[in-house]
Amino acid sequence: MEALINLLLQFGDLNKQQIDLILSKASELSLRNEEYFSEAGKVPRYVGFVLEGVFRFCYYNNKGEEITNYFIDENNFVVDNQKFESQVEASEYIQAVTDCSILVFTKKDWDEISNTIVGFEMIKANIVKKCLTVAMERRSPLVSEDATTRYLSFLEAFPMLINRIPLSYIASYLGITQQSLSRIRKNIR
Template sequence: MFGPLKQYISNKITLTEADYAKIEAVCIYKKLRKRQYLLQEGDVWKYNCFIVKGLLRFYNVDDNGRENIISFAREDGWTGDRASLLTGEPSQNNIDAIEDSELILIAKANFDKLCRDIPAFNDMVNAILNKSFIVSQNRIHAAIAFTAEQKYLDFVQKYPDLSVRVPQAMIASYLGITPETLSRVRKESARKH
């Protein structure tokens, strides 16, 4: 199962086989069934998680029982609760599988050691974090400034594969609109295009 992570890394940086062996040695392989939790609110998150196969969602549940999806993570992507990982405090979020999924987990201490021991790996991680920060900023901007239709069209343009893999109610949650609003927006958009 290490092959996809090795391919992902090799597409970004050049490492020696010894470096790959160090990474593979600390990998924990995990399979999740659809709807199975990777992280539940109240637990402390202790890993960096690479998705080999499948689709996960990162979300919280408000006081009214409404799910608020913060992000989706699919093949060749990463997920986890960075706040809980860095602070050691219990997570306020959940991560579960939307599809049957295969994951590679690397414990924080091992991941930090890889970053110290393999400078190119550390550079890759920093580049991923920087890109993630920019994506988060753009998402906040869209949430504040875009109409429901603009949010939906932006989502479909940025994530065409997710728009067909993710249930419509989850897309609505991610966009911060009701399922009824999403249905209306989709119909209006289909008429225009």
């Protein structure tokens, strides 16, 4: 819980009473490897803060192939923010890649925090802005780089994930086959 508060305090000031309110609204949720935090076709139920574990955002393309879009690990928020805030059906999945422990807030509780704490909307907006900027910085090179460079960029962006998640998810994220990824890994050792 301390990590959550430390993150929030990077984006705005909160007093003890406000912090206590936030913590009172949080509940802990555990997900096993491969369980879904949010599913396409369903309205997202929670915004979560990852205490332990790794999640991936994924979807199915028009050929029915599963595409990994992004990874989220410890001390980050996990949510399909736009769909959660507007309470409409998600178009992608958020799946636990490892066993995960997260603090979750329901939409009702998240809104109550926003409506009670002056300035919390700005804290949320700044967190979303930072997350989008980081996501763009990590995703943009994947469009223009060759596969080896994309893999090296992945290692730089997600240094702690390489031994925690299946290579098939990494290959999907990089837009290459698992065989190509194995070849690249072999060549750079």
